[in-house]
Each structure stands twice: as C-alpha cells, then as structure tokens.
Amino acid sequence: MSDNNEGNQPQQQNRGNNRGQNNRRGNGQGNNQQNGQQGSRQQQAQQNSVLARTQTRRGEVQRAARRNSELVTQIAGQHVIDVPVNKSVYNGYEGEQFTLIQQKRLKPTKGPVLRVIPIGGLGEMTIGKNMMAIEYDNDIIVVDMGLLFPGNDYPGINYIVPDPTYLEERKHKIRGLVFTHGHLDHIGAFKHLVHRIPAPVYASKFTTGMLKKAMEEATSGYQPQFNELNPDTHERVQLGDSFSIELVRVNHSIPDATAVVIRTPVGVLVDTGDWRFEENPVDGRKFDLERLEQISREEGITLLMNESTNCDSAGTHTHGEHEIAQSFGAIMDHHKDSRIMISTFSSQIHRMQMVLEQAKLKGRKVAFAGYSMLQNLEVSLRANAIKIPKDVIVRMEDITKLPDGKVVIVCTGSQGEFNAVLNRMATGAHKYIKIKRSDIIVFSSNPIPGNEKYVVRTVDGLMREGSDVVQNKKPALDDFGPLHLSGHGYHEDHIKLINALKPKYYLPIHGEFHMLVHNAELAEKECGIPKENIFVADSGDVIEIQPGGNGAKKVGRVPVGGIMYDDSGEEVSEIVLKDRIHMSNEGMFVVVLTVSKKTGRLLTSPDIISRGFIYLRDSEELMNTIRQYLKQKIARSYGAGRKVDLDDLKREIKDDVAHVLYDQTRRTPIVITVINEISAAPANGNGEGRGPQQNQQRELPPQGV
Ligand SMILES: [Zn+2]
Ligand SMILES: [Zn+2]
DSSP, rough: OOOOGGGOOOOOSSSOTTTTOOOOTTOOOOOOOOOGGGGHHHHHHHHSSHHHHOOOOOHHHHHHHHHHHHHHHHHHGGGSSOOOOOOTSSSSSSTTTOHHHHEEEEEEEOOOOOEEEEEEEEEEEEEEEEEEEEEEETTEEEEEOBBOOOOOTTTTOOEEEEOHHHTTTTTTGGEEESOOOOOOOHHHHHHHTTTTOOEEEEOOHHHHHHHHHHHOOOSSSSOOOOEEEEGGOOEEEEEETTTEEEEEEOOOSSSTTTEEEEEEETEEEEEEESBBOOOOOSSSSSOOOOHHHHHHHOOEEEEEEEEOOOTOOOOOOOOOHHHHHHHHHHHHTTTSSSSSSEEOOOOOOOHHHHHHHHHHHHTTTEEEEEEHHHHHHHHHHHTTOOOTTOOOOOOOHHHHHHHGEEEEESSSTOOOOOSSHHHHHTTTTTSSSSOOTTTEEESSSSTTOOOHHHHHHHHHHHTTTEEEEETTTTTTTOOOOOOOSSSOOOOOHHHHHHHHHHHEEEEEESSSSHHHHHHHHHHHHOOOOOOOGGGOTTTTTEEOOHHHHHHHOEEOOOOOEEEOTTTOOOOOOOOHHHHHHHHHHEEEEEEEEEEETTTTOOOOOOEEEEEOOOOOOGGGHHHHHHHHHHHHHHHHGGGGOOOOOHHHHHHHHHHHEEEHHHHHSOOOOEEEEEEEEOOSTTTSSOOOOOOOHHHHHHHHSSOOO
C-alpha cells in the first residue's frame, strides 16, 4: 500500500468559503461526526446487504480517513506558522519552547517600546515572503512585502504572500512602506497588499520602477504614493514621530539594491536587504560599507537584521560579473558559426548588459525573449539602470534573418520553467526559434534548490535536439570560466559586515530555519556577539528593545500566515488547496441520485462519476455494487413515507460509499453525494428523465469541486 492511499479528508466539502481569512493551522481539521450515531448506523449496515458484505470495519475506514486528512493538512499547512517549535539556544527564551500558555500570561510592556515583528520570511518552508514591521508608540513602518513560491506540493498555487492582518488592524499607525530591492521575494506581495495597509512608498529609483510596474497588474484600484530615495546622497526621510529612514547602497543581483537604516527612539536599526560585496560592479556603484561604518561609529547600531541566504557557504566570491562577461566572449569566439542562447534570471539587468557589450565586441546582435525579461528591461531603461550599446539589439522576429554566427538570444527559462522561452524552444513550441544541432545554450545561472530536476529536464530536451549546453560549474567539457555569480555574500563576507557594523543585537532574517541558526552561530562564534543578544525568530515572533537599547527580549507572538494565489492572480482558500491535494492523491467519486419527492423512488439508475480514482469501464463490478447499495439505501430511507433529512441522508451515503470503496480498493477518494428530489413527473414521462438543471446545480457543494 502506498503512502498516498492511507487516508481521507472527511466531510470537508460542505464547509463555508473562507476566502480572505487567515489561513491558520487547525482551521481545516477533519471533523468526524460519527460518535453518537454509531449504534444505529451499525444496525443500518446490517440491513444493507452490500454493507453487510464488506470485510473492513468502519473504524478502520475512519482511521484511514483520518490519516489521509492529517497528511493533507500537513502538506497544506507547510506555510502555516502557529507556534513553531523553536528550541534553539538563540530562541529568546533560553532554549525553552515558548507556549500559548506563556503567551496568555504575558503582560504588555509599559510605556513606549520598540517592537520588531517579522510578518513573513523567517523560518518558513522556503525563502520568500519577506516582510518586516517596526513599531514604536503610534508609528509603524514596514520593510519589504515579498512573495514565496511554494513549489509542487501546492497544486495550482503560484505563490503565497504574507497575511497582513496584524498590520491591517493598525493601519492608521503605518507611516511608510520601505523596499530594499526589486526581487519578487521582497516586492511580490506589494500589489496584493498595499491597499490593505496604505502608506507612502519609499525605495531607490530602480526598485520604485519595479513597484510601479507591479502595480499595473493590481486590481484594487489603489494608487500608491511613490517616493524615490537617493542612497548616494544619504537622503533621509522622517516617518511619523518615531522613525527616520535612509537607504544605503549594497550590491546584489539586481540594480539599485539597498539596505535600510532606521533611526528610532531606542537606537539605529539596519535591515540589510539582500547583498554581496563586489570589487568592480557593472554600474560602478559599490556597496557603501563606509556609510554604514560611519553610522556605526557616530551613532552606534542597536540592531542588525542581516539576510541569511549564503552565510553558510565557505569563503567569499572568487569572481565578479566582468569575469562572467569574459566567459561569454570566449564562448562566442569558440563557437563563431553558432547561435548562442544565454538563459538567466529576468532581473539580472547587469548580466544582460555584459552580454550586450560582449556581443558588440564580437560583432553579434542580441534579441531578448521572455515576458518578464522584456518587462524588466523596460524598467531598467527608464531608471537608467542599463547602458545599451548602439546597434546591438534586434527584435526576435528579425534575428532569425541573420547568419547563425551573428546571433545571441537572451532568454528566460534558466530554472527549467515549463512555460519559459528556453523550454518552448527545446520542445519546438517557440514561434521563431527551433533548436538545432549547431546551437550553443548557456545557462548563466545555478538551479535554485528544488528546481534541479526541472533544469535537467530542459537540458535534456535541448541535448536531444543535438545542441550543446554549457552550464555553470561544469567546465570539464568546455573549459569556459564562471557563468554565474550568486547575489548573496558568503561566510567571510558576513563576518566582514558584522564586524564592520558592530551591532549590539543581531537578528538573522530572510531564511529557512537552518539558515537562521547558521547565521546566528556565525555572529556569535566569528564576531563575538553575546548569545543572549542574538535572536533566531520565526515569522510572528515579537522582539522588544528597551529605550536606550538597554535590553532586548522576545515577548510572544502575533498572528501571521499566508494568502495563496493561483496563476490568474486570484486568491485560493486553504479549503480549496486541501481539496486539490486530496484529489491529486486519491481522486474523486460522485454519486448522483434522482428521487421522486412523491414516491421516494429512484427515478433513474444512480449516476456515478469518477475522476482520478479508477477508470469506470474497468470496474463494472464495483460500480454495480455501489448501485446496489444506493438502491437499497434509498428504498429503506424513503420507505413507509418516512420524512427524510437530505443533509443526513447525503452524509450517510457519503460515509457508506467511502466505506465500500475503501473495502474494495483501499483508497479514500473525495466522495460527493448529490440528491435531486423531483416533485413533478420527469419531462419525458417514462421515468428515465433527468431533473431540471438548476435543481442539480443547487445540490452541488458550494466550493472546491
Ligand atoms: Zn531575497
Ligand atoms: Zn534579492
């Protein structure tokens, strides 16, 4: 028996729609409601010859259903954070697990105190949905509003954004929404949330461009007030009575990335955003470590919130973007009669500039392909974030007219995304480009953890077409130099940053739990920050800092969670997600009964619809068994003019059918019962007719199927 067959999610179809609600764990627990009815149900079972023949006890079926329900809840609940287990020595409670009982006993701190509250992005199922709230007295500011891609565990879910309920309830206090950079894990939730927590927006020029672009797809109609801040002039803005902010330039894999310096009544806080050090950045603008050092020297840094992505990768970067450009040039030289296709992330604007410069040098033309890539290019042109050499860019439809040795195509799909340009080329589905044997495809990227197998699928597809594929870190075959550079600093870089800033308190941010712990260890062991001044926090944890920076502690939790969206940008409720997971594991089984209201007789043979469960034509015997059960059940239930409670009857049939199916197949599909009570005689008068359409519609469960 496979894992997939071990459970069921009982009786969830008739629950109300919870759109927009907080997706909390426990919200969708299976609700077995057998208990008191047990005795009479057993009697009924004996009356029904089909049930009497089953070999499986009802309790066993219920246990199977419960196991499945738990499995589905577990899969669906991976993004949900209630009171997470956190017994790390840095957990803020001396390694003791924090409980709801403690939460109830907590007394609010008297007088104004600074509260640092990660609304998303810390200790979650993957990196993403970064969002940080800073609260003091009557003022709140929010740093970043990102999304998270949950991957294939979540069928039909494109991404998840943070639940803003805590902030929404205090929206009159919000003085500003500040953004560190334009990656989706930092701005992707903006278009969905900004109207719920409206406030002026602050970001660097390119980031502002990305935010404005995102708002073009927003459906709320809300028009945010955008404010560009110049990090190079150390421009400062006062937000409310309590805060002022300043952006400080960092280097990252997207233009105009910044850290945020937040001056507060208890001291200076720094949120690093995402960063790396670069000796020779493409736009010539280096990480402004001097400015951060100056602030540290002159004002002191009370709390450093530092990203965690690569803090456990040893050493430091051994190359920069210009070395990658050299590799591109070498590939163009080496394959001088071939088309070169370079695939990279669509926000790698500087990488695109490197391609353009090399192409110019080698006498090639460049076309860009992929919706997000073209969108981002447009933003970079407007924000002067890219310098395009003259006469290099051509349109996709025109590049096919050039000789192969003059062609470079930059496209999306480096993560093996099914619908991206590269995969469409590989499968012959692209409008202009079909892959051919002489093509050279360059992956200027590394697979994001979890995407490896999709990248392999794309690589294999390309190689099946006979083309040559060059990937980063696989130089044995071609001996080309580096093709990619991570946007995040390594272990040594983190040590350098922390030592330069000398913060009193330290909070690892942007990371899965193990990354946060590694980041905390690094700060303690390599940089000498005392253990009790370091916090490994989950989203929802509240860290309070006393006035004068005298003492910081964890003080319980606020509600946090996620809101899910599908490909069309529509919200998806947790109930729908659970149905999808359940259906993808076990399938669905629907019985439709048409009963005469007058006589209580079945007017037609029961209709049975099965999807993703078993193929009906191969299971005639089982179908006959189910029909036999249904006929007996209806005859007994309506017999002797009994009054029938439709909801009870539907539930009984659902349970019984689930029982028989489990008995015969050891599977627990979603079972749905539809009963049409027809008062008038059927239209065709021969007893074989179908009830009116709207009647049937009315009986269907309200959602999820
Ligand atoms: Zn990030
Ligand atoms: Zn980033």
